[in-house]
Amino acid sequence: MLRKLRLAVVGLGRVSKSHLPAIREQSDLIELVALVSRDEGKLRLEAEKWEGVHTYTSYDDAVNDPDIDAFLLLLPHDIHAEYSIKALRAGKHVLVEKPMAMNVQEAEQMADAAEANQVTLMIGQSRRFYQPVMESIRQVRNKAIGELININAMLLAHMDKPAADWWKDESKIGGFIIPLWGSHILDYIQWAYGRAPKSVYAQGHSNNPNWSGEDEVAISMNFGEGQMANVWMSFNAGCRPTDEVGLTGKRIWSTQNSIYERYLIGSNGLLHLKDEYELSLNGEKLESCESTFPNFKWQLEEFALAIREGREPLASGREIIQVMRVMDGCFESMRTGQVVQL
Structure with a gap:
C-alpha cells in the first residue's frame, strides 16, 4: 500500500472550515499530521477533533518537522510568498490558497523555489473543481x-x-x-x-x-x-x-x-x-x-495524486503566474x- 501524504494545515481562520472536512474525506490519500496557528485557543479546539495530530504555534518548528511532507497554507495574502518559499526550500510540497501572491514577482520566486527543490507547488483555485x-x-x-x-x-x-x-x-x-x-x-x-x-x-x-x-x-x-x-x-x-x-x-x-x-x-x-x-x-x-459539491475534496485529491505521480497539478504555481501577471x-x-x- 502506498504511504499517505502527511499534511500540515497552517491557519485556522474562516477558509479552514472548507478545507478541514475535505481532508477527512480524502483519508485514503492524506493524513493530517499537524496543525499550525498562533491562536492557541483555536489550535487546541481543532486538535481535539483529530487523533494524534501535532500542534505548533511556530511555523519554523513545523517546517523543520521531518514527519511533514506537505503544507496547506490558509493565510493572509501578504505572507503567501514568504511562507510558501520557506516550506518549498525545506523540501515540502505546498498547496497555498489563492491568490498565489501579492504580485507576479513574488509568484515567480515561489515557482522557482518549487522547481529548484523538486517539489510540488499548487494554488488553491478551488472553483476549477466542479x-x-x-x-x-x-x-x-x-x-x-x-x-x-x-x-x-x-x-x-x-x-x-x-x-x-x-x-x-x-x-x-x-x-x-x-x-x-x-x-x-x-x-x-x-x-x-x-x-x-x-x-x-x-x-x-x-x-x-x-x-x-x-x-x-x-x-x-x-x-x-x-x-x-x-x-x-x-x-x-x-x-x-x-x-x-x-x-x-x-x-x-x-x-x-x-x-x-x-x-x-x-x-x-x-x-x-x-x-x-x-x-x-x-x-x-x-x-x-x-451547491454542496465537494470541490475542496477534488482539489486535495489532485494535489495528492500529482505528488504521488510526479506530475504537474492543475493550477500549478508556474501556470498561475499568468493570473498574477x-x-x-x-x-x-x-x-x-x-x-x-x-
Missing part, C-alpha cells in the same frame, strides 16, 4: 462552440463588512474584489483560452468605508486574433439584506445570494455557466451539480487609466 466547470473546458477543447471568441463574466454580490479584519487593509489583501473573487474568474478565462491575454484595461473604485480596496470593477482583456474577455464585478449589489457580521460564509459564496454568470461565445455556439453548478450548451443543460496589469491600468500591454 463537474460543470470541468465539462465547460472539455467542451471548449472539443470545439463544441467552434472557435472561442469571447468570454463575458459577471459577479453581483452584496457585502457590507469584511469577513476577516485583515481584508480591510490593502497592504495585506492586495486590493479587494480582484484578489478575493477576480483571481477565480481571471484564472478560468485564461484556462479556457489556454493562454494569457496580450493586454488588459481595468477600471475600479472603492465605495465602502469598511475596506480600502476596490469593490466595483470592470476589466477588458484582448487575447489577439479577434479573441477577448470582459469581467464585471460588484460587492455593492445591495438588493439583499446582510447579517450582523456582514455577508459571510454561504451568504456570499452561494448562488442564492449572488449572481455569478459566465457566457462563452464561440464562432458556432454558446456555453453558459451559472455559478459553478449548471452548464448549458446553446440553451440545453449539459451538466449540473449540487493579469492582476498586476489590472491594478496598473486602474492607476494609470491606460491599456496595459502584458
Whole structure:
C-alpha cells in the first residue's frame, strides 16, 4: 500500500472550515499530521477533533518537522510568498490558497523555489473543481462552440463588512474584489483560452468605508486574433439584506445570494455557466451539480495524486503566474487609466 501524504494545515481562520472536512474525506490519500496557528485557543479546539495530530504555534518548528511532507497554507495574502518559499526550500510540497501572491514577482520566486527543490507547488483555485466547470473546458477543447471568441463574466454580490479584519487593509489583501473573487474568474478565462491575454484595461473604485480596496470593477482583456474577455464585478449589489457580521460564509459564496454568470461565445455556439453548478450548451443543460459539491475534496485529491505521480497539478504555481501577471496589469491600468500591454 502506498504511504499517505502527511499534511500540515497552517491557519485556522474562516477558509479552514472548507478545507478541514475535505481532508477527512480524502483519508485514503492524506493524513493530517499537524496543525499550525498562533491562536492557541483555536489550535487546541481543532486538535481535539483529530487523533494524534501535532500542534505548533511556530511555523519554523513545523517546517523543520521531518514527519511533514506537505503544507496547506490558509493565510493572509501578504505572507503567501514568504511562507510558501520557506516550506518549498525545506523540501515540502505546498498547496497555498489563492491568490498565489501579492504580485507576479513574488509568484515567480515561489515557482522557482518549487522547481529548484523538486517539489510540488499548487494554488488553491478551488472553483476549477466542479463537474460543470470541468465539462465547460472539455467542451471548449472539443470545439463544441467552434472557435472561442469571447468570454463575458459577471459577479453581483452584496457585502457590507469584511469577513476577516485583515481584508480591510490593502497592504495585506492586495486590493479587494480582484484578489478575493477576480483571481477565480481571471484564472478560468485564461484556462479556457489556454493562454494569457496580450493586454488588459481595468477600471475600479472603492465605495465602502469598511475596506480600502476596490469593490466595483470592470476589466477588458484582448487575447489577439479577434479573441477577448470582459469581467464585471460588484460587492455593492445591495438588493439583499446582510447579517450582523456582514455577508459571510454561504451568504456570499452561494448562488442564492449572488449572481455569478459566465457566457462563452464561440464562432458556432454558446456555453453558459451559472455559478459553478449548471452548464448549458446553446440553451440545453449539459451538466449540473449540487451547491454542496465537494470541490475542496477534488482539489486535495489532485494535489495528492500529482505528488504521488510526479506530475504537474492543475493550477500549478508556474501556470498561475499568468493570473498574477493579469492582476498586476489590472491594478496598473486602474492607476494609470491606460491599456496595459502584458
